[in-house]
Amino acid sequence: MSVTHTPARGASAPAAEGAAEHGRLHPSWGGGFESLRRQDPEIAGLLLAETERQATGLQLVAAENFTSPAVLATxxxxxxxxxxxxxxxxxxxxxxxxxxxxxxxxxxxxxxxxxxxxxxxxxxxxxxxxxxxxxxxxxxxxxxxxxxxxxxxxxxxxxxxxxxxxxxxxxxxxxxxxxxxxxxxxxxxxxxxxxxxxxxxxxxxxxxxxxxxxxxxxxxxxxxxxxxxxxxxxxxxxxxxxxxxxxxxxxxxxxxxxxxxxxxxxxxxxxxxxxxxxxxxxxxxxxxxxxxxxxxxxxxxxxxxAAPAFTAYAHQVVANARALAAALAGEGLLIGTGGTDTHLITADAAPLALDGATARGRLAAAGMVLDTCGLAGGSARGLRLGTAAVTTQGMGEAEMARIGALMGAALRGDRREGEVRVEVAELAGRFPPYRSHM
Missing domain, CATH: 3.40.640.10 (Type I PLP-dependent aspartate aminotransferase-like (Major domain))
Structure with missing residues (x-):
């Protein structure tokens, strides 16, 4: 599922107006957004900017996902x-x-x-x-x-x-x-x-x-x-x-x-x-x-x-997590428990001479958003990420391998940050979270 949206690079009224004129807002917003745009363009611009952020980066926070349009409408x-x-x-x-x-x-x-x-x-x-x-x-x-x-x-x-x-x-x-x-x-x-x-x-x-x-x-x-x-x-x-x-x-x-x-x-x-x-x-x-x-x-x-499609989705989430964990191990990160049974991965960036906070910052700068967490030893923080949102977008194991490579490049700094971010945006753009127009 995905929605074409108009990029919004600020919380300005023109950003909201331009998006509304082109009819590229989330379908569940409908006429309500038109009212918001007129009444409070500052907040309207922020909504559009957040829509762009979610659609142009990789959302790897383990606790986040994209709801269906039906849930949003409700x-x-x-x-x-x-x-x-x-x-x-x-x-x-x-x-x-x-x-x-x-x-x-x-x-x-x-x-x-x-x-x-x-x-x-x-x-x-x-x-x-x-x-x-x-x-x-x-x-x-x-x-x-x-x-x-x-x-x-x-x-x-x-x-x-x-x-x-x-x-x-x-x-x-x-x-x-x-x-x-x-x-x-x-x-x-x-x-x-x-x-x-x-x-x-x-x-x-x-x-x-x-x-x-x-x-x-x-x-x-x-x-x-x-x-x-x-x-x-x-x-x-x-x-x-x-x-x-x-x-x-x-x-x-x-x-x-x-x-x-x-x-x-x-x-x-x-x-x-x-x-x-x-x-x-x-x-x-x-x-x-x-x-x-x-x-x-x-x-x-x-x-x-309760639908069969969700069963397939849940199993793909796990398959994607295992594929991403393997890709990150190949990039030199130490994977917690040696792998995963779930949507969730923990990883230690210490083999790349990075602490968790620094690693998270480098990834965020490249458009890949995730969290840090405690590690079993208790003395350092590692990375915590999940595959629920990217699986909802329609990505599979092949995309997980690419995400792992992009994360490795961002963490090692062996390519310019802007280059990695461009590739992240390109990948995310092929799998927008919502596909239908208003």
Whole structure:
């Protein structure tokens, strides 16, 4: 999917006007953009500039993707006007009959897609989903076992800057420094020693499939809840390209963007036994009225993910990640865990005499956007990248080989930065994220 767009090199009114005159705006914007262009050309210009940035570079941030035009159109729908505190059939505002149907559809589609007994589609983010899970299962001061922040744990896994680290007593398990893999013997030993109320399985930068059965066994041994933070792999699970945590976890928290390719938002899956506790933890405990335009867009995304084309997409995402990891290894980078099972790759640029921040800066200057992350050793930062967005654009293994070569050239500096950027723009231009005109 892609859309031809007019390049916008600034946030100026002329940029917005020129694009509008040529009819090259995103199809979901429609007449709404015309109104914005007239009323607020400064913001209109910024929207166009961001459209150009996304379409002329390589978006390799592991947590990002391109939604479908249908999802974008739903996000800009009149549902954004509706206040809907509460749940279907029990709202605190009138006029919710249609949004009740919308939320029920979203929840039913999520349950069917993931084989869950209960789904809450209201969380505004993955963080909000995890907050609700903790609120439902824990009391302040309870002990929680989660992955070390240095090795890829999320802020909600015990960061002192986050509610999790302030309200709960976190113990951290890490990765084996030689293999970069989870040491399940360490997880079990820590669980026996600390006797946590909950164990969290999940990471921002773990490129392998966790052993959910092993985590379930450890949790049962110490009488802990198992919370799976599946923000990254949930889209692969939907497409059958990753094992599902649903049969093993007490609660699964996830995002609806990333590989799942829906709107930015959160999702909670659980069994019927915990359904009421989780629902109350979302509303009224941690959130107010649901954002119904986002809930509807989640429903659209769940419907799309249930189609055979999404299964093919999810498997291609993994094939592309493996191809890109191999290409980067050929360019001299050290690949975390020796490869990947998912959309996500971690890499160390130290063999090229570069730290993570410097490497990321060189790649960004060449039009390739990605992140840094902690490495298994814990003393340095590496690169974290993913293939969800470029796969949505239609790229395959051949393009991954070229991206790897372009990244190598940018990192080594053996070609002028501008030359690499021109090639990046040429490659991205052949695979625009949205293809239809207004």
């Amino acid at each position: 996000l800009g729908s009149p549902l954004t006007n509706k206040y809907a505190e509460g749940y279907p059939g029990a709202r605190h505002h009138g006029g919710c009959e249609l949004v009740d149907l919308t939320e029920r559809i979203a929840a039913e589609r999520a349950k069917a897609l993931f084989g869950a007994e209960h789904a809450n589609v209201q969380p505004n983010s993955g963080t909000a989903a995890v907050l609700a899970a903790y609120a439902a299962l824990l009391h302040p001061g309870d002990t929680v076992l989660a992955m070390s922040l240095r090795h890829g744990g999320h802020l909600t896994h015990g960061s002192p800057a986050n509610f999790s680290g302030r309200w709960y007593d976190f113990a951290a398990y890490g990765l084996d420094e030689d293999t970069g893999l989870i040491d399940y013997a360490e997880v079990r030993a820590l669980a026996r020693d600390r006797m946590p109320r909950a164990i969290v399985c999940g990471s921002m930068s773990y490129p392998r499939h966790p052993d959910y059965a092993a985590f379930r066994e450890i949790a049962d041994e110490v009488g802990a809840y198992l919370v799976v933070d599946a923000a990254h792999p949930i889209g692969l699970v939907a497409g059958g390209a990753a094992p599902s945590p649903v049969p093993y976890a007490d609660v699964v928290c996830a995002t609806t963007h990333k590989v799942l390719r829906g709107p930015r938002g959160g999702l909670i899956l659980c069994g019927a036994r915990l359904a009421e506790r989780l629902d109350r933890a979302v509303f009224p405990f941690t959130q107010g009225g649901a954002q119904m335009h986002t809930v509807a867009a989640k429903a659209v995304a769940f419907g799309e993910a």
